[in-house]
Amino acid sequence: MGSCPFCRAQTLPGDSICYSCGRVITGSSGMDGRVKGNFMRSSTRSAKKGVAPRHAMKSSKSRRGKKKRSRLNQLGLIALIAFIFFTPDARQFVLEKWAELQAFIMEGLAPSQVYPLSAEYTVVRSVDLWNNHSSQTTTLQESIPIPSDVTSNERGEFALMYEDGTEVDKSTIQEVISMELRLDGETITIPANGLPHKDKSEAIVTSKGNLVWWPDANPLDNPSTESNEMTDSDGCRHGPCVRVSFDIPADTHDTIDFAVTLEATSHTWWHSSKMDGKVEGKSEGTSVSRSGTFEDIENRRSGIYSNEFASSKKWYDRGGMDGWAVDGRQATAPTVYQTAANIMASLPDDLQDNAYAYARATFDWLNANIPYDGDAPGTARSGEQCLDAGIGDCDEQSNAFMSIMRIQGVPTWYVFGALADPQFDSWQGHAWAYIMLPMSDEWCEDNDVILSSCYVEASVDVVNRKWLVHTPTAYIDWIDNGDRDGERVGGYYKGGSSSGGDLDRVRTFYTEDYDVSKSTWTNKWLAEEF
Numbered sequence: 001m002g003s004c005p006f007c008r009a010q011t012l013p014g015d016s017i018c019y020s021c022g023r024v025i026t027g028s029s030g031m032d033g034r035v036k037g038n039f040m041r042s043s044t045r046s047a048k049k050g051v052a053p054r055h056a057m058k059s060s061k062s063r064r065g066k067k068k069r070s071r072l073n074q075l076g077l078i079a080l081i082a083f084i085f086f087t088p089d090a091r092q093f094v095l096e097k098w099a100e101l102q103a104f105i106m107e108g109l110a111p112s113q114v115y116p117l118s119a120e121y122t123v124v125r126s127v128d129l130w131n132n133h134s135s136q137t138t139t140l141q142e143s144i145p146i147p148s149d150v151t152s153n154e155r156g157e158f159a160l161m162y163e164d165g166t167e168v169d170k171s172t173i174q175e176v177i178s179m180e181l182r183l184d185g186e187t188i189t190i191p192a193n194g195l196p197h198k199d200k201s202e203a204i205v206t207s208k209g210n211l212v213w214w215p216d217a218n219p220l221d222n223p224s225t226e227s228n229e230m231t232d233s234d235g236c237r238h239g240p241c242v243r244v245s246f247d248i249p250a251d252t253h254d255t256i257d258f259a260v261t262l263e264a265t266s267h268t269w270w271h272s273s274k275m276d277g278k279v280e281g282k283s284e285g286t287s288v289s290r291s292g293t294f295e296d297i298e299n300r301r302s303g304i305y306s307n308e309f310a311s312s313k314k315w316y317d318r319g320g321m322d323g324w325a326v327d328g329r330q331a332t333a334p335t336v337y338q339t340a341a342n343i344m345a346s347l348p349d350d351l352q353d354n355a356y357a358y359a360r361a362t363f364d365w366l367n368a369n370i371p372y373d374g375d376a377p378g379t380a381r382s383g384e385q386c387l388d389a390g391i392g393d394c395d396e397q398s399n400a401f402m403s404i405m406r407i408q409g410v411p412t413w414y415v416f417g418a419l420a421d422p423q424f425d426s427w428q429g430h431a432w433a434y435i436m437l438p439m440s441d442e443w444c445e446d447n448d449v450i451l452s453s454c455y456v457e458a459s460v461d462v463v464n465r466k467w468l469v470h471t472p473t474a475y476i477d478w479i480d481n482g483d484r485d486g487e488r489v490g491g492y493y494k495g496g497s498s499s500g501g502d503l504d505r506v507r508t509f510y511t512e513d514y515d516v517s518k519s520t521w522t523n524k525w526l527a528e529e530f
Helices: 030-035 053-086 090-111 295-299 300-308 334-346 353-367 383-391 395-405 442-445 487-494
Strands: 112-116 118-131 138-145 173-185 186-190 211-214 242-249 252-265 315-319 324-327 412-420 427-438 455-461 474-481 498-500 503-516 520-524
Touching: 053 353, 090 112, 112 353, 118 138, 118 242, 118 412, 138 487, 138 503, 173 211, 173 242, 242 498, 252 474, 295 300, 295 427, 295 455, 300 412, 300 427, 300 455, 324 383, 324 395, 334 353, 334 383, 334 395, 353 427, 383 395, 395 412, 395 427, 412 503, 427 474
Parallel strands: none
Antiparallel strands: 112 520, 118 252, 118 503, 138 242, 138 498, 173 186, 173 252, 211 242, 315 324, 412 427, 412 474, 427 455
């Protein structure tokens, strides 16, 4: 007894067709019997459903062929990848494209802040005064800084100067339009830059007998002598200011408002694809590839920056236990010193003397490791104290940044003012840093730029992640003008003094009117890889 090769049903000797599935199993004779209907018996048992054996055999061969071709394709792909990665030029090309793709993805996912390109607004510096004493009058001696126009290179006459005498004009980033002081129901107009000056002997007397003047001299520049009786109560230690002598009767509240109307513009000193091309200054900006070395700093602007803001590793002595706010000395600021060493060690060997790379790596390190302290102490922590605490507000992180810069002789100094949100709805007092960074001799010579002018004087706001950029939301009240012991900085912080009574003094800022440009740009919060 046999079986059908198609359905595996049992067959008898001599069967030419399968009586279960009807298929011919003996060639042409079987087909003839099928046509004539020579079915001698009923279908056999044990027929099985499914693919017939010959069909299954044929299908199996087909699948094996496909698998073989698939393996060959896989081997070919592996060989291609191996060829790419073992060919130096091809491997470098692929890796560069992959890095570009990663950077593109990271930039798209990075947090950011949108700023207007320009804005015109009135910011009011308001001082609220409460005399909590039940019977005694308090006398306040208030000192209000007079802001001035600010350019993209405050200490230089131009942005760059070429060998042929051509100059690149510097930009105005803050232009003061008007200033006025409001107190006792009166409004007093303050002239631009406080000029002409008004001495205390010529002070304006309000209806309530309070005095207002804006002096010419600074007690630091004109110490008290027999011929010059000027004291701190007459002038301002930090520079141009409005002085107010104000009496607050017992158990009363009063306010002094100083309103400044100005126009401000976004400006950058950073030459990078990450910086929006709409922001002015990018073409003259610096970068890691354009940067000079630490030694180049002394050869820019006749060494003025180096002498005034980098020759000493310490800056602004608060006295007593508070000590130096900015300190890069190993003996007195070991944490600052070690942090600077770690940052330097993180740079590639060919960037160990690159001033830009060192400054930018410090900026990124602080952003990654020192969170903002919204409840900082009344007296700002020094750079050393900020790093030890692992937290800091704007003043304190600026102290840390400048301390690390001083170790390598990179000029940095204070900027004070106030910062608004991009909608100018809310303000807070603010401090940040300015920095001087040189371009390399090679870049300057290749571009025919006179070496003395080949540098940038730029803004660095660590806590707001604004690298070498100024935004219209930053109102500049006063810029440090060089004073190693910090008498002028201390004068700015002090603000005023009082005698008698029990005075509470609270300073705030708010926007009165504003007109913001519709054009905006986005500041991406991305670290820079070296």
